[in-house]
Amino acid sequence: MSSNTDIDLVHLCRLAQLALNEDELHAAQADLARIIGMVNQMQAMDTEGVAPLAHPLENPQRLRPDSVTEQVDRERFQTIAPATKGGLYLVPRVVE
Amino acid sequence: MQPFSSVTDLNRGLRQGDFSSVELTKACLERIRTSEALNSFITVAEERALAQAEAADQRRAAGEATALTGVPLAHKDIFCTAGLPTTCGSRMLANFIAPYDATVVSRLDAAGAVTVGKTNMDEFAMGSSNENSYFGPVANPWNPALVPGGSSGGSAAAVAAGLVPLATGTDTGGSIRQPAAFCGVSGLKPTYGRVSRYGMVAFASSLDQGGLFAHSVVDLALALAYMAGFDPLDSTSADQPDPWFDDITTNGVTAPDQAPVIGLPAEYFAGLKVGGTQMDEARKALEARGCKFREISLPHTASAIPAYYIIAGAEASTNLSRYDGVRFGHRCENPTSLEDLYCRSRSEGFGDEVKRRILTGTYALSVGYFDAYYLKAQKLRRLIQQDFLSAFESVDLILTPTTPDVAFPRGQLTDDPVAMYQQDIFTTPASLAGLPAMSLPCGFQQGLPLGLQLIGPHFSERMLCETGIVYQQETDWHERHPEGF
Numbered sequence: 001m002s003s004n005t006d007i008d009l010v011h012l013c014r015l016a017q018l019a020l021n022e023d024e025l026h027a028a029q030a031d032l033a034r035i036i037g038m039v040n041q042m043q044a045m046d047t048e049g050v051a052p053l054a055h056p057l058e059n060p061q062r063l064r065p066d067s068v069t070e071q072v073d074r075e076r077f078q079t080i081a082p083a084t085k086g087g088l089y090l091v092p093r094v095v096e
Numbered sequence: 097m098q099p100f101s102s103v104t105d106l107n108r109g110l111r112q113g114d115f116s117s118v119e120l121t122k123a124c125l126e127r128i129r130t131s132e133a134l135n136s137f138i139t140v141a142e143e144r145a146l147a148q149a150e151a152a153d154q155r156r157a158a159g160e161a162t163a164l165t166g167v168p169l170a171h172k173d174i175f176c177t178a179g180l181p182t183t184c185g186s187r188m189l190a191n192f193i194a195p196y197d198a199t200v201v202s203r204l205d206a207a208g209a210v211t212v213g214k215t216n217m218d219e220f221a222m223g224s225s226n227e228n229s230y231f232g233p234v235a236n237p238w239n240p241a242l243v244p245g246g247s248s249g250g251s252a253a254a255v256a257a258g259l260v261p262l263a264t265g266t267d268t269g270g271s272i273r274q275p276a277a278f279c280g281v282s283g284l285k286p287t288y289g290r291v292s293r294y295g296m297v298a299f300a301s302s303l304d305q306g307g308l309f310a311h312s313v314v315d316l317a318l319a320l321a322y323m324a325g326f327d328p329l330d331s332t333s334a335d336q337p338d339p340w341f342d343d344i345t346t347n348g349v350t351a352p353d354q355a356p357v358i359g360l361p362a363e364y365f366a367g368l369k370v371g372g373t374q375m376d377e378a379r380k381a382l383e384a385r386g387c388k389f390r391e392i393s394l395p396h397t398a399s400a401i402p403a404y405y406i407i408a409g410a411e412a413s414t415n416l417s418r419y420d421g422v423r424f425g426h427r428c429e430n431p432t433s434l435e436d437l438y439c440r441s442r443s444e445g446f447g448d449e450v451k452r453r454i455l456t457g458t459y460a461l462s463v464g465y466f467d468a469y470y471l472k473a474q475k476l477r478r479l480i481q482q483d484f485l486s487a488f489e490s491v492d493l494i495l496t497p498t499t500p501d502v503a504f505p506r507g508q509l510t511d512d513p514v515a516m517y518q519q520d521i522f523t524t525p526a527s528l529a530g531l532p533a534m535s536l537p538c539g540f541q542q543g544l545p546l547g548l549q550l551i552g553p554h555f556s557e558r559m560l561c562e563t564g565i566v567y568q569q570e571t572d573w574h575e576r577h578p579e580g581f
Contacts, residue, residue, distance in 0.1 A: 016458045017438040035456050037400035038514045042472050052474030055302050058289045058528020076195050082427035089422050092431050
């Protein structure tokens with residue numbers, strides 16, 4: 001459990017791939033401290049021996065026969081991509 | 097055709113030849129145009145709507161119409177529509193045109209409904225006031241200075257103002273029920289898994305559920321019958337056939353015969369500042385039809401808001417990691433590195449509330465905090481669900497207020513996210529438990545509509561809707577409409 005002041009927002013931003021400027025960082029720090037302060041109410045509740053509930057119906061993930069049911073239509077899907085070339089998605093150079 | 101006609105009335109008019117679907121659709125489009133100040137639509141799909149209306153008229157002439165054929169509706173802009181923008185209220189998807197239709201869209205299309213447009217919403221369905229949309233806030237038709245609720249605020253406002261008789265929405269923690277209450281319309285969140293999530297832009301996958309807004313529960317039930325059902329394309333879709341849906345598509349919504357035992361949870365009524373009188377009147381109306389009431393307790397209710405905001409934030413932070421500026425969605429100009437591409441595309445594309453939720457979720461899932469927050473929230477989720485399951489051993493349904501108050505002024509809560517989150521206090525528990533619930537108009541407070549909430553056991557949509565129909569036979573709150581539309 002955390003106190004409200006030990007939220008390392010710069011680290012969280014890096015994990016979440018978000019870049020905030022100074023003003024935004026300041027506002028987000030205050031907001032997050034209030035939100036975490038509010039959710040800390042949970043800590044007073046006794047949950048000893050309670051199994052976590054991940055899914056409201058607790059259905060095991062449904063499996064389907066291992067057969068081809070649809071084809072990937074790359075050309076159509078790439079029409080909405082910001083930058084492609086020769087069927088590939090373009091990103092800045094990673095390896096020099 | 098009157099502006100506030102129900103789906104049932106419009107279907108009758110179409111069947112009798114009083115008007116065609118093309119005429120009806122043109123009238124709807126005109127009303128949307130003259131009500132632009134509400135900002136309830138992000139996209140108006142005139143061309144597509146008229147083509148669908150023409151096809152609907154031909155289908156009717158061929159004797160193949162369903163109860164929805166030719167009826168105009170609007171989709172929340174979270175449902176993917178091939179050929180039409182799907183923005184999710186975000187700059188991130190401002191130019192996104194999905195390559196396929198959501199199952200909700202394709203099923204309602206197959207029934208012959210006419211899509212007139214896509215409605216405004218809080219960005220990625222995160223919000224309780226519709227103030228978080230990249231496309232601007234939506235006004236409440238009862239008072240334009242007030243919020244319509246959120247996140248499905250555009251759909252609720254569009255139905256309330258009589259622009260469309262029917263609209264889809266999604267509900268993760270109250271995003272159908274709360275705006276339905278604020279706008280004075282009927283709104284239904286089905287059981288988790290009842291309506292396919294395929295093509296519904298994901299926010300929190302273990303909570304998201306598609307549903308509907310309409311003027312009456314009869315209309316909700318009618319549209320649900322065409323929209324719900326197992327979908328192999330959604331891995332969490334419930335394979336739980338309900339013969340009631342088949343009965344509706346064959347015979348329409350028939351006269352209900354429900355007199356359930358209804359629980360009144362003490363935790364929802366203690367300290368209630370607004371709506372006590374209206375809830376008493378609702379109870380009396382239902383008692384007049386044979387319903388019995390019993391006081392119950394749902395002891396973990398107060399844990400729902402913190403548990404919900406951790407679970408929903410955690411799932412959102414994971415789901416929204418797909419927006420990376422590479423395959424679709426917003427991409428920053430001239431990225432200098434892969435990390436710069438990710439970081440700037442996301443920072444430019446997401447609004448403040450979405451960033452807050454992502455950061456909250458990232459925090460809850462990060463090393464050292466996972467057990468104290470995410471796991472703790474999941475344990476509380478089980479306790480909240482167990483509260484309901486225990487209650488349903490002695491009652492059939494549960495009656496509560498939908499919201500702690502009436503619609504609030506725009507801007508009032510924008511600087512205080514925690515106060516905004518408290519708006520969901522009565523709606524998040526049923527969401528965490530995956531239960532079906534609906535909000536129905538139950539009166540007014542200072543001229544503004546109030547909603548009651550009925551919650552049922554998993555897959556009890558029939559009992560829930562039929563009880564709602566009984567209530568609306570006894571009352572006329574759902575027939576009140578805002579002035580000026």
